[in-house]
Amino acid sequence: MKSLLASERPVDFIEIIPENWLRPRDRAALAPCIERWPTSPHSVHLSIGGPDPIDHEFLAAMRAAVAACDAPFFSDHLCYSSIGGIQTRELLPLPFSDEAIEHTVARIHAVKRELDVPLVLENATYYAVMPGSTMDEARFVTTVLAEGDCGFLLDVNNVFVNARNHGYDARAFIDQMPLERVVQLHVAGHHIDQDLDTLVDTHTAVARSEVWELFEYTLRRAGRMIPTIIEWDDPTPPLETLLDEVERARTHAAHALAQGQPAASFGTTA
Numbered sequence: 232m233k234s235l236l237a238s239e240r241p242v243d244f245i246e247i248i249p250e251n252w253l254r255p256r257d258r259a260a261l262a263p264c265i266e267r268w269p270t271s272p273h274s275v276h277l278s279i280g281g282p283d284p285i286d287h288e289f290l291a292a293m294r295a296a297v298a299a300c301d302a303p304f305f306s307d308h309l310c311y312s313s314i315g316g317i318q319t320r321e322l323l324p325l326p327f328s329d330e331a332i333e334h335t336v337a338r339i340h341a342v343k344r345e346l347d348v349p350l351v352l353e354n355a356t357y358y359a360v361m362p363g364s365t366m367d368e369a370r371f372v373t374t375v376l377a378e379g380d381c382g383f384l385l386d387v388n389n390v391f392v393n394a395r396n397h398g399y400d401a402r403a404f405i406d407q408m409p410l411e412r413v414v415q416l417h418v419a420g421h422h423i424d425q426d427l428d429t430l431v432d433t434h435t436a437v438a439r440s441e442v443w444e445l446f447e448y449t450l451r452r453a454g455r456m457i458p459t460i461i462e463w464d465d466p467t468p469p470l471e472t473l474l475d476e477v478e479r480a481r482t483h484a485a486h487a488l489a490q491g492q493p494a495a496s497f498g499t500t501a
Contacts, residue, residue, distance in 0.1 A: 243269070246272075247501055249273075253292060270501075278312040294347065304350070306350075310322045413457055416458070419463065450487040459496075476499070
């Protein structure tokens with residue numbers, strides 16, 4: 232955090248996992264960043280499609296985090312993460328079914344009433360199609376977003392990973408997405424597990440060229456610049472490596488829409 236604050240390289244906004252910044256000491260450390268940059272809270276514990284009752288205490292803490300950041304929306308993932316009251320610390324896939332849509336949409340409306348800001352959901356990675364699925368991922372995602380009247384955080388790397396692992400066309404998936412709902416993009420690196428012949432969404436590497444190509448395709452299809460976050464989880468790289476990726480996003484965005492300087496914001500997780 233100190234190195235980011237000391238850097239003069241351009242970062243337009245940052246994204247935080249708000250659960251990591253709830254203790255007073257941590258909030259104090261984050262405060263200078265919130266003062267310097269617009270800050271986007273991106274949770275991993277909402278469990279919007281899960282079987283457990285909605286955690287109202289958690290939502291109260293998230294509402295406070297949104298207020299502290301003066302954030303225009305709150306985001307999490309279209310998945311579930313808790314079972315029997317225990318947080319798994321994983322983003323677990325939902326079955327792609329009408330029943331799951333009905334259950335998730337009802338919870339979306341309940342959560343939106345408590346947050347007092349728009350709810351934005353991200354497409355998650357998954358490594359197996361859940362039992363009970365009756366439709367493809369694209370139809371499931373678009374239906375939930377429409378019936379829940381949610382914003383969309385489109386993770387381009389997740390699309391690429393899922394497409395490669397499950398044998399569908401990533402660009403065709405983007406074509407089916409409601410790009411008018413997209414308020415933010417994510418770009419990240421992934422790992423290739425040679426033994427399993429599987430791509431693993433690890434956020435521990437620079438984005439591959441194929442992901443940048445899909446990023447450009449997405450912007451061209453959207454016809455506009457979209458705020459973009461570079462994600463990188465532990466172990467975090469040297470700050471310069473991370474900021475190089477932010478600059479790479481600017482370059483690819485400008486190329487995608489043939490503009491000299493993209494009129495959008497680019498940032499990273501903090």
